[in-house]
Amino acid sequence: MNQSPAPVPAMAEQDHPLDSLPGDLMIWVLIVSELLVFGAGLLAFLGVRIADPVAFAQDQDSLNRVAGAVNTIVLISSGYLAARAVHSPNKMRLWLSGSMVLGLVFLVVKWFEYTAKAELGIGIETSQFFTFYYLLTGFHAMHVVAGLVIFALIMRWPNPRNLEGAAMFWHMVDLVWVLLFPIIYLVR
């Protein structure tokens, strides 16, 4: 074989398919990782449910479906406002504030749901169903908090690229809720 020439900066010139993704590559790595975790959690939930459908249905009936439905609308609307913030730079703060207010509303509703359960003496160790309920919705709520913190940072130090990343993160939080709500609250 012939001797290869001096070091070539491989792949440097050509466009990599990943470069055409909107936002930073790392936010996609995070989004995919999050979807894997929540996806695995939901699959495990459905798997364990097969073993004891009656107990799962009973526990599910004690959930507040109206609160869940309200929160679904709230979070999707919040996602819409975040998208508007990305597309209208002059009114970015206005749209983002609206998105954050709805994010807070989501957390308040969630808080009422949790306290109502706590008053009934229901906790994470109560049953398999509630272990999953608290793990999945709890992790999700932490992501809502994280999203609000990120939005607050963007309001303080605006930057289009970071705003795009933050909005992508927020849509992921939306998407996860849209999967959690039917599977945990509704599916019989």
Added chain:
Amino acid sequence: MKYQTQKIAYWYFLAAMILFAVQVSGGLIAGWIYVQPNFLSELMPFNIIRMLHTNSLVVWLLLGFFGAAYFLIPEEAEREIHSPMIAYLQLIILLVGTLGVVVTYVFNLFHGNWFLGMEGREFIEQPVWVKVGIVVAALMFLYNVTMTVLKGRKTAITNVLLLGLWGLALLFLFAFYNPENLALDKMFWWYIVHLWVEGTWELVMASILAYLMLKMTGVDREIIEKWLYIIVATALFSGILGTGHHYYWIGTPGYWQWIGSIFSSLEVIPFFAMMAFSFVMVWKGKRDHPNKAALLWALGASTVAFFGAGVWGFLHTLHGVNYYTHGTQITAAHGHLAFFGAYVSMNLAIFSYAFPILRGRDPYNQVLNMVSFWLMTGGMAFMTFVLTFAGTVQTHMQRVLGENFMDVQEGLGLFYLMRWGSGAAVVIGALLFIYAQLAPRREVISQGTGEEA
């Protein structure tokens, strides 16, 4: 060698290789005790030999990491190490501590003394005075390399390396916290043991791998850094909460079973990414680097780490499986291949790369080095299979059929004999490797002789 202070690494690597020899010899003796349980029982009981085997492993890997940092940071930061004197003093403290540990363990000195005696928690058995020495040495090291990086060029490789090294030093502080409650004791113990090997050490490994790929394949730094960030992000994302896979049966709440199962399953991703990274870089890079042995070790490390840490880890990480396999030879199989692949091999890769440069000569004894790679890797792979079979049989007899632990052990004799044989191959490989690094040159693979690329 571009920078004079890179020479510091030579002494760290040398000390590491001596301890490497001690470690594998200890393993060989411990392996024989499995075959003949009363071997050396009066002179040096199994628990002492096992401590020497595991402790010397950890110390030499750390010495290798420190050496790697002293070797690659000057080139990355484009300046000499802040203070070579501190670096050598740090090495002396670590070696005195190691010697103290060996003497304390072997003769069981100062038994029960809170400061001088052995502490008895697995892997962090070191007497308190040695732990203090380790912290002092770590602080000196961090000061030294951080000052160097702060004053010089900052690259993704040094950032990730420092993040890993700072993290591992800070987590070691939990060695001083030993709660009375056994569940809490174990919970914090894993902050060191797990968050080292499935967190901070992974960062160190990834940055050394990235450095080797940068030097040996000639691929653009920008591309290498992108991979490095993805590896680091997925390692921390999965590894931190992956700690939960140690919290299944120690008295921690039940929800850890799901947190541990889900997050630790994802720990395979960074290891897969490291393997993909190293092979893609070698394919894309057009450079024909003369140090074939170092490249072989780097590719081997990422591959064996994927199987040892990733696949063999996943094998028993789900709590439904672990309920049966916990603490059987399956764990031993995983532990051996994971440590060998991820950390031993990556260290040997950077030794193989750096030694010729540090000694100012061509990469000699390549064939010998590569023979040692196949001997060690083959031996370790065989050992892993043997222990996996032993663990499967053990799980069935002991956990499913409910037979007595010692009765089951009697039935595993043949596996233990084969494990010892594969261990002997590893020891021979290790000695060959050390010889290949230190002994005067014999054969060179270079243009025009035999293995022309």
